[in-house]
Amino acid sequence: MSAPFDTPEDPLLHEYLRRLPAPKAPPSLAPRVLREIAARQAVLPWWRKPAADWPLAARAGLMGASAVVALLILSWIERGLGSWSSLSVSAGAVYGPESVLGSGWNITRVMSEAAATILRTIPSTIWWTLGVAMAAGYLGCIGVGGWVYRQWAAPGQEQ
DSSP states (O other): OOOSOSSTTOHHHHHHHHHSOOOOOOTTHHHHHHHHHHHHHHTSOGGGSOGGGSOHHHHHHHHHHHHHHHHHHHHHHHHHHSOGGGGTOOHHHHHSSOOHHHHHHHHHHHHHHHHHHHHHTSOHHHHHHHHHHHHHHHHHHHHHHHHHIIIIISTTOOO
16 A cells, blocks of 8 residues: 655645644643743843843943943044034033923934034045945845855755
8 A cells, every 4th residue: 555645745745734723732831931931031140131130230330331432422523523612502502491301402403413514524425435335235144144044044945
């Protein structure tokens, strides 16, 4: 007596398997998976967890480091522009006795004007070169990713 399907690649076998109903997961599977995830999260060191779960000293250090980086960026922008007065905004307008919304708007305006001034000083040939390089890099990543997928992630699926 012969087998109903000659080879594992037989189209009839695939059609038969597609018609089968999807297997149902046992009701206890989801709670077990969630318990396992929680157990794995519990043994992680603090620096591998979300920043909200870090110890207070580490969060304070992160905020301090972020403030230092922001101040360095602002000082670099100020050094590049010469002074904030070139933006026609005084410190009193930004830090004056205005509402929080007004101060936030002024800070946003100052930062956008500073960024626009910096971006205007860069020649257009550099922008075009950067754009072409970014497009080439993007297409290169897509090509390499496709090649890697075909080589290692999907072996035996010849096109």
